[in-house]
């Protein structure tokens with residue numbers, strides 16, 4: 174993972190880079206470092222967050238220079254400490270590098286370089302790469318760009334790198350394979366920004382280029398950019414894209430945490446997902462990616478969903494949606510498992526890849542495998558222009574806006590919204606849904622944002638429940654049907670931000686094992702909405718009660734049966750069964766959020782995690 178941000182131009186680089194790193198901190202926050210050049214190289218780096226780096230810079234260093242870059246790290250090779258922090262410098266002291274990714278064959282290269290007299294301070298693969306570039310530059314007597322190119326053809330792995338050479342201080346080299354790089358183009362081609370995504374330079378320019386895999390760019394102050402293929406040196410021209418993101422979208426907007434802001438953004442985000450696609454009064458669902466490939470969807474033997482984490486949970490909801498509404502068989506696969514099996518896929522299969530970031534390495538690899546085997550691959554991504562969005566044959570964006578909190582919230586509900594639209598569209602086209610049912614679904618979808626907004630007003634109640642259970646060591650989440658994936662998602666949210674052990678289960682599975690865990694100290698969150706196996710879930714609740722478990726139930730408003738037995742109930746507005754995940758998820762997000770805040774945990778940047786997992 175890791176975030177990289179850099180600048181070359183006429184402004185002071187420090188404030189641009191440091192602010193950029195703050196915005197990219199969601200990508201990793203084990204350590205942070207910066208390089209500035211002002212007739213000499215200045216490097217500062219430290220274990221900890223970007224704020225620690227700022228303190229260090231304030232106490233130690235000048236901050237001058239109109240060229241510089243920085244890095245915020247999610248540790249892969251080498252523990253998070255000062256020495257392993259980026260940037261890394263070559264043995265001569267001339268070359269400086271930052272790197273997001275993993276060089277898999279670094280050990281053999283390191284051994285070779287050691288034989289040639291190189292020494293290494295850190296345990297990182299990155300320090301090996303910068304010295305490999307140095308060695309190639311020296312032995313081939315070539316320019317930095319050429320040396321980087323040769324080196325990258327020797328390494329195996331994934332990278333987004335930025336390299337600086339003291340001997341060429343008006344030049345930055347960047348390159349990518351598997352990890353993203355956006356280049357912002359400033360006024361009159363006189364200044365350039367580089368970053369893992371466009372957020373670090375959004376207030377300076379809306380013009381950006383996204384490097385493709387196996388491409389490198391040589392960026393020269395005042396002289397523009399040259400992009401080349403790393404493999405064969407071909408010169409490439411990229412279309413300059415107009416960024417739509419704005420500054421307010423990537424700031425906290427008065428909320429204490431990005432996660433809370435993003436939970437509260439869901440009514441808007443869901444509306445943005447269906448805006449222009451759902452025209453309920455005319456019975457239309459319009460989605461270019463599906464419309465253009467409608468025959469493939471209608472004739473598909475099955476749909477295979479590949480995704481990770483929360484996106485995988487959205488995929489599980491999609492399984493119910495597609496099977497129920499469109500009668501298409503669905504398999505939902507962890508991308509990380511799928512990519513290493515020998516899956517049976519044909520050109521009659523449609524693979525749907527779901528990813529908020531659009532950069533998840535396992536999902537990307539699964540897509541490549543599916544394409545090799547002849548499947549049509551459709552992407553559901555949030556980040557516009559991301560690798561997955563580009564790698565898939567067609568797709569649709571969720572338009573949730575930037576999700577900065579590491580724990581995914583609005584990405585989940587917008588993915589479900591989008592997948593619901595696709596399932597409804599196909600259900601109607603295949604004749605599985607009557608016009609009346611179809612029309613009811615469409616009208617109900619338009620009401621969902623209002624219902625989510627209504628639900629968000631129960632925050633105080635959820636906060637009170639959080640205050641009772643915040644110190645428990647374990648928690649169980651149960652749900653059935655459409656709400657089984659929501660139980661998994663609720664448990665994932667709690668464990669990732671509060672570090673409380675939590676498990677999600679289909680409610681009926683409880684009696685096959687987890688019931689042994691239940692005693693008077695165990696809270697069990699049960700989703701027991703009025704539609705979909707209600708009576709059966711009520712029986713499960715009775716079973717828990719008779720073992721003295723504490724029940725936090727999510728029910729449909731007006732419920733009386735569960736209310737009579739549960740310790741706490743949270744009511745959601747009435748909706749059809751297929752859309753309940755869009756509502757039941759909300760209180761579970763709030764519960765995890767409040768527990769984590771009460772436990773004083775870092776809600777937006779939980780330990781050991783990062784927002785986009787671009788390594789295996």
Ligand code: F6R
Nearest residue numbers: 482483484528529530533580581
């Ligand atoms: C959980 C979470 C992760 C991601 C997973 C996939 O809150 O954020 O589990 O859902 O890493 O990420 P994307 O959706 O970017 O592919």
